[in-house]
Amino acid sequence: MLPESYKDERNITYPAFKWLRENNPLGVAELPGFDPIVLVTRFDDLLNIERQPEIFANLPANPILNDQASDAFIRSLTGGSIRSIDVTPFMDPPEHTTIRRLINPWFRPSNVKRFEEQVRALARREVDRLFSLGEEVDFARDFGLLYPLRVIMTLFGLPPEDEPTIMKLTQEFFGTNDPEEQREEIQMTPDAAGRAWAAAIASFNEYFHQHTVDRRARPTEDLLSIVANSRIDGELIGESYCNGQYIAISTAGHDTTSATLNGAMLAFIEHPAQLALVRNDPELVEQTVEECIRYVSPVKHFMRCASRDVEVSGRQFRAGDRFMLNFPSANRDESKFGPNSHDFDITVPRGKHAGFGFGPHQCQGMMIARLELRILFEELLPRVRTIELAGTPKYTQTNFVGGLKSLPVRLTPA
Numbered sequence: 001m002l003p004e005s006y007k008d009e010r011n012i013t014y015p016a017f018k019w020l021r022e023n024n025p026l027g028v029a030e031l032p033g034f035d036p037i038v039l040v041t042r043f044d045d046l047l048n049i050e051r052q053p054e055i056f057a058n059l060p061a062n063p064i065l066n067d068q069a070s071d072a073f074i075r076s077l078t079g080g081s082i083r084s085i086d087v088t089p090f091m092d093p094p095e096h097t098t099i100r101r102l103i104n105p106w107f108r109p110s111n112v113k114r115f116e117e118q119v120r121a122l123a124r125r126e127v128d129r130l131f132s133l134g135e136e137v138d139f140a141r142d143f144g145l146l147y148p149l150r151v152i153m154t155l156f157g158l159p160p161e162d163e164p165t166i167m168k169l170t171q172e173f174f175g176t177n178d179p180e181e182q183r184e185e186i187q188m189t190p191d192a193a194g195r196a197w198a199a200a201i202a203s204f205n206e207y208f209h210q211h212t213v214d215r216r217a218r219p220t221e222d223l224l225s226i227v228a229n230s231r232i233d234g235e236l237i238g239e240s241y242c243n244g245q246y247i248a249i250s251t252a253g254h255d256t257t258s259a260t261l262n263g264a265m266l267a268f269i270e271h272p273a274q275l276a277l278v279r280n281d282p283e284l285v286e287q288t289v290e291e292c293i294r295y296v297s298p299v300k301h302f303m304r305c306a307s308r309d310v311e312v313s314g315r316q317f318r319a320g321d322r323f324m325l326n327f328p329s330a331n332r333d334e335s336k337f338g339p340n341s342h343d344f345d346i347t348v349p350r351g352k353h354a355g356f357g358f359g360p361h362q363c364q365g366m367m368i369a370r371l372e373l374r375i376l377f378e379e380l381l382p383r384v385r386t387i388e389l390a391g392t393p394k395y396t397q398t399n400f401v402g403g404l405k406s407l408p409v410r411l412t413p414a
């Protein structure tokens with residue numbers, strides 16, 4: 001449940017989830033400084049909860065787990081609401097449906113397909129750059145963090161010279177519990193995570209303001225312009241809704257894919273036979289992408305709040321109870337994926353996984369994520385002869401979105 005446990009997911013988080021799935025799959029965690037939290041660890045329970053948004057809502061409690069002091073800090077800024085940002089995970093129907101619909105057509109497979117060549121050109125350039133760095137690189141820092149950022153900035157229509165700004169903002173946004181990512185002045189306060197979150201949002205809002213003004217004055221074809229010029233009942237949407245969409249796309253579209261890519265590389269290092277298989281058989285690439293997302297599960301949780309008394313798998317819960325949807329646990333559930341659920345195996349069709357979530361909040365950008373990862377694997381993997389660890393991998397301390405932040409490797413080209 002705590003961000004610290006994800007620093008060592010193999011020895012802490014995954015064994016704990018396995019124990020919970022077997023012994024107490026809807027156990028209630030009572031930790032000082034936190035609300036009691038129902039830990040949803042089985043695939044079927046998670047699916048069942050996500051598909052009933054009228055009972056398991058995203059609000060009024062925080063859809064992202066934080067300590068009580070941090071939540072109180074956010075409420076002090078907003079006059080009582082936990083909604084610090086007008087973004088879809090902080091909405092329920094009907095508002096959620098209306099806002100999500102505004103940019104849904106852009107995310108449809110038929111539209112996403114249009115970007116194939118653009119993303120491939122970028123992937124090729126990035127792979128060339130990777131091999132020009134020499135044999136020893138930090139795959140996560142030198143490559144995994146950059147390629148998804150460049151893709152999302154290109155699709156968004158953000159100028160390349162803003163890359164350091166966007167990089168800093170997205171790292172702060174998802175690293176709010178990692179002391180190495182936090183702003184120094186707020187590290188020591190009990191509500192540090194809440195303060196870091198608010199500061200990251202304020203910086204994003206400030207950054208995007210001029211882009212909204214510009215795109216409204218001179219509309220273009222890019223996603224930024226589509227968001228800025230979205231209308232409800234003929235009226236332009238408020239700037240806070242634009243900011244919410246920008247922040248969702250730039251953050252959700254960056255670290256999720258980065259973490260998947262970095263985790264995939266570590267998986268290939270540890271399973272060289274799997275790398276050989278996919279390198280020699282392009283038909284396996286799509287399945288490889290799905291297995292990487294299942295195995296890495298870069299989104300660690302979202303929260304739901306019961307809007308009435310309810311029974312789940314034979315256990316009674318009360319209105320107001322808070323449920324933590326543990327996507328990585330659902331993705332290793334033996335009752336869904338069999339006794340080998342902890343293995344990385346691209347040859348087994350696993351069926352539906354929980355990596356993108358389910359129901360009305362299911363990842364809006366999943367077709368982009370799939371395209372980006374598939375093209376990268378197609379461009380990178382055939383060019384890798386060997387890849388091995390050249391140091392100790394390091395994970396971000398987060399229970400929200402993240403994965404490897406450092407992956408020193410020795411890479412020889414084919």
Ligand code: HEM
Binds near residue numbers: 260327
């Ligand atoms: C491998 C990469 C990715 C993974 C594993 C992932 C996973 C997820 C998950 C688990 C959720 C929450 C679902 C729920 O509450 O049920 C989510 C929501 C979301 N994702 Fe992704 N995501 C990825 C990439 C992306 C990309 C590339 C974008 C945008 C370009 C994106 C945009 C969003 C948005 C906007 C939401 C909020 C949806 C809503 O609340 O209605 N994601 N994602």
